[in-house]
Amino acid sequence: MKLTGLSFDDIPPLHVPLRFHITAPVFGLLAALFLLWEGPEAWMSRWTTGSLGATHLLTLGFMAMVMIGSLFQLVPVLTGRSIPATKWVAPWVHLGLTCGVIALTVALVRVDPGMFITAIALLGAAFAAFVPALVWRLARIRGGGDSIFAIRLAAASLLVTIGMGVFLAVGRAWPELEIPFRSWTDTHVLWALFGWVPLLVMGVSYQVMPMFHVAPAFDSRLARGIPLTVFLSLVLLAHARSDHLVTPFVTCLCAALLAYAATALRVLENRRRKRADPMISFWRIALASLTLATVTLWLSMATPVRITLLPESGAPLLTGALMIFGFACSMMIGMLQKIVPFLIFLHLQRQALGKPAAMMQIPATNELISDRAALWQLRLHLCACVGILVALAWPTIGRLAALLLALDFGWLLRSLILAAGEYRRRASAIEAEPDPMASGT
């Protein structure tokens, strides 16, 4: 084993993950305000400007923002080596992603070919600065366990998603190319929502559920078999030319996703750490949403059944909303409230090392985001989930659902900003404490 170059202390400066984590709920809020402005029409079909814009504000602006910020933090811990030049690269990735998501939303809403080119350039640059370094690190981890196994498949799905997304944007920028939008969009959505998102959540859950909830480890055969089945089903689906091939592949994909939801729930219920923790509820909402999304996907792709409660074009929207908001966003909103206070604690503690008097300035995590605030987050999030489901059946209440969504993300933004403010106060208080080592000289 090569020992040199392994660093145990490569955590990036706090501003690296925090700028992504605090920007993320701003985009969630923007998605909500956008839906508020668009009104009921946005909830009618996946092809409306309202739903296309809101989808990308949530998936790229919120979800990708959280994922990238967390990966900058996690990769050094997982691999012992940081992403090269993190301190300089991260702010540019952040800027590219922020401007790129805005450009893409404007392009989708105004159907503006020039703006699509801007979006491709900005998002392309942001991902190009980050993804190759990530893939390089992931490829070089030896062994790595079930988590890395799933995260590698997730990264491969991300590459397909980004690739298809760029092609679609190119098709919009140069309409004369006449690319087959419908089928390419389906492939893009399938790899994004049923590849990248669940595979990454699987990889993360194998690690965090046993760790943070003192739960039993996932059975290794399932922990690898499930993501592999998901990935292979997606590959086969992408090549399935006839309907009678689609049915078995979709069934395989759905069976694997349901198996994951069931396994994860069982692991969670067998946890040894039984203290009250809103994160458990966020996990339950996420896994229930995954189950529902999988069932609706199966019904709409593998059977002729129509979900009668919904308008004609509502089924794909329901599946998408459940995967994006119910599954991915639930898990992320829960995790952000754990990660951000911990990172603040970690940096303050390092700053206070060697200053015994300063140790008293270091807050516990629930002084950064209070238990009450976390409980309200859960309540607001549940309301937003219910609001969205109802609005899909009755688009007339679309604005009310958008308002609930705004409250959910607005509350998260408030919590994170307050925590960051508390960090600033404590950091300057620690700075002001005398250093006993320095005073002797």
Added chain:
Amino acid sequence: MLASNQKRLDPMTTLLEFMTAAHRKCDEMFASAEEDVSEKSWTLASQKFAEFNAAIARHLAQEENVLFPAFEEATGMTQGPTAMMRMEHEQMRSLLAQLAEAAGTQDASRFLGLSETLMVLIQQHNMKEEQMLYPMCDQALAETDAIIAKIEAFSGDPV
């Protein structure tokens, strides 16, 4: 008894397996104490926290006094991973002292905030040890059985 919480698994046990088992044992003791605080059963909680505190103090001391010096001697790396791990041990000790204080004053909210922090700190520290340092130790140290015996002997209990 505290001393019984680390059992020899079998003659071919690696350091990774042996030390990881100690981590899991500490995790469970911690979770159990935390649950009692969360239910405000203070008598039980204080006793369980004291047991956990003793078990983790012993584990940290075993690493710092037996395993790390052996690794440092074998590899010549004194400012590498072990220095980092020692620093993180200090961070844990500081939190453990504050937790003991919160348990003493029966301040559940403070205890649970600190324990959440300590849990995350311990887990990311364990990950570094289990995924990097212990495998490095297994590779760098020839006589793992002898080291394990020494670790067990360094119990803090009267010999």
